[in-house]
Amino acid sequence: MSAQVCTPFDGDGGGVADLSALAQRSVRVFGEAGVPQGGSLRFDTLAAEIPVALVFNGVSHAVMMATPENLGDFAIGFALSEGILDHAQDCRGTTLQLADAGAAHLPPGVPGVEVHLEISARSFERLKNRRRSMAGRTGCGVCGVESFAALDLAPERLPARDWLERVDLPTVLRAFADLKALQPHNAQSGSLHAAGWATLDGRLAQVCEDVGRHNALDKLIGWLSRSARLAEPGFVVLSSRGSHELVRKCARVGLSALATISAPTATGVQVAELAGLRLWGLCRAPRAVLYAPGAQTG
Secondary structure, X not given: OOOEEOOOOOOOOOOHHHOOOEEEEEEEEOOOOOOOOOOEEEEEEEEOOEXXXXXXXXXXXXXXXXXXXXXXXXXXXXXXXXXXXXXXXXXXXXEEEEXXXXXXXXXXXXXXXXXXXXXXXHHHHHHHHHOOOEEOEOOEOOOOOOOOHHHOOOOOOOOOEOOHHXXXXXXXXXXXXXXXXXXXXXXXXXOOEEEEEEOOOOOEEEEEEEOOHHHHHHHHHHHHHHOOOOOOOOEEEEOOOEOHHHHHHHHHOOOOEEEEOOOEOHHHHHHXXXXXXXXXXXXXXXXXXXXXXXXXXX
């Protein structure tokens, strides 16, 4: 396997780089063979989950709970997948800094991070006009929308791809066969999602981890954008269900194929059909289910 675990964004620094994606806690384990009735004291590895504020041109737009790793990619991916930016070039610069715990009313031992993005005047004007205020939660990708229309359940249709049929059962299963080995944080903590980018031979080129499935996908989108690979043939693999907002994020940035380890929701399939996105689900060898074929040529 030549894939790499999600690599750091150059803007990570200013104390943020010292934050760890994992934490050690003392726990008491019960019920294991050989463990006394009163339990056994040991150390356990847990995933870190901290508030991350996304600040555009000095205005805080969203606070998400995320794993403190690759937050620059996360911010760019979020801005692209939520339609704040049309292109990564609309972001003029990104700065990461630790939040003032007192001013942010954070409890002791809970750090916060602010990701400041300087974006184009056009993008910022559109952001202000959307009047969207989000308070993110780990499992929620649509918190804070103020109307049904803001859900964007009918994204612009993707162009037909002549390579889409090559994202077939063997190719999808090959990517998932390699995914577990490329989740080092989840191997230690057991509580992180992964988003991976696979080429048309099923080889994983990159894998990003986060406590939130949406965050992991946004980190991957940020990496793809930074690497100028958003337009390349390939597909996304996710260690989650295929919910509508994950399908929408992919479609919005031009990604034409998505495969998930669990089943999609009915609305996720509907959004995939409307967008012309190829959607695989329940990808567990030796089988997988093709829920939407995607827009193909011919």
